[in-house]
Amino acid sequence: MKPFGYVRAAGIEEAVAAYAAQPGARYLGGGTNLVDLMKLGVEEPATLVDISRLGLDTVEEDPDGALRIGATVRNSDLAAHPLVRGRYPALSQALLAGASGQLRNIATTGGNLLQRTRCPYFQDIGKPCNKREPGSGCGALDGVHRDHAVLGHSPQCIATHPSDMAVALAALDAHIELYGPDGARTLQAADFHRLPAEQPERDTEIRPGELITAVVLPAAKAGLPSAYRKARDRASYAFALASVAAVLRVENGVVHDAGIAFGALAHRPWRARRTEEALLGAAPTAAAFERAVDLELAAARPLRDNAYKVRLARSLALDVLSRLAPPGTT
Structure with missing residues (x-):
């Protein structure tokens, strides 16, 4: 394991400031994907900014009936939440279909959205991968690609996104709230992730230093089959x-x-x-x-x-x- 710094942030603005002050930093929530990639040598952060204590671990109903899910709500807690199960069953079902019970107990809402592909060529630093190392080639293109993309892929990358939760959020017209060096903004969940085109290393539309703070499920979809x-x-x-x-x-x-x-x-x-x-x-x-x-x-x-x-x-x-x-x- 290569050495890295560690900062435990006490608030959202403190977390964003710590990230900006540490070149090569990464946010750490549950760590179920990031830590694995560090062990594989795919990720080598200079500093981990721990965001697990920012108070983003609640599910609350907004005055308009929308449901606001904090970025550090655990997947298991979200799947079991009565308002999610009753109003947005597709989301609960998607969460329960993902990973294992042990992983769902630690994985977070924001981390689930930001997990990286499970393509074996991406995870093996001895293999070519444009997502991991732009310009090195796509090993999967002429290699083993039974599990890979059939829509939206490019010669640069044919990987698929692994999240179950993100699929349900896209169908439910959820939106994602972000906070970064330039302040707060919102993206539709369906537009949050990118197709590879010529920049497969960019998984999402998130800007450098931005932090997911919440996912909001619209009231208009509540209770629909x-x-x-x-x-x-x-x-x-x-x-x-x-x-x-x-x-x-x-x-x-x-x-x-x-x-x-x-x-x-x-x-x-x-x-x-x-x-x-x-x-x-x-x-x-x-x-x-x-x-x-x-x-x-x-x-x-x-x-x-x-x-x-x-x-x-x-x-x-x-x-x-x-x-x-x-x-x-x-």
Whole structure:
């Protein structure tokens, strides 16, 4: 282990100032991803700024009915929270589908969003990886890529984002609150992560020194039927091969609101905008669901070994949508 400095921040502004004062600093929440990457030699922070004691560990209802989730709320606590389970079941289901119980007990909301890809070429410093070392090449492109992207990838990177929680947040129209050297700002969860393009080393739209302070779930999605489903190689402690989160509002026999996102298909949670647009105003029939999902997945560009992901994602999406709007739904 290489030596590094350690600062325990007592407040948000203190944390941001400490980060700015220490070149090569990283924020430390639960550490379930960062510490692993340090052990592998992928991350070599000069200083860790501990943000676990900033008072960002609560879930509160805003006056407008939105739900504000602090950045250091543990994944297990968030999944079990009665307001999350009752109003946003897709989020609870996504959290419970991730990692193991032990990891969920320490992993944080903000850290979950900022976790890095589990691509083995990224995690092995002996392999080429443009995300880890820009310009070195993408070892997965001609290597083992069964688990890699079919949407939005580039010749620079074909990795996928591993978060289950982020997929549900994208479908639920959540937004992310940030605080950094230039003050506070907000991003939509669906726009927080980036596609690789020519800069695969940039996972998110977060600016240097910015800290996630909260995730906010909108009141407009509260109580609507929602669900998350994940396919993986084994029943627990495995990353998705494909996943889908969906929220659906059906009134008077037609779809009035839809939020759908795929996981494990791209560099970020993939918001299925074409599917959503096709469903609005349509009757929630099997044929309508098939047409809408196929419109989105037509953009897929499978690689040599992962064409199965397109079929798998299609089946998951149709299953979830049919469960949210079974025959006779009004």
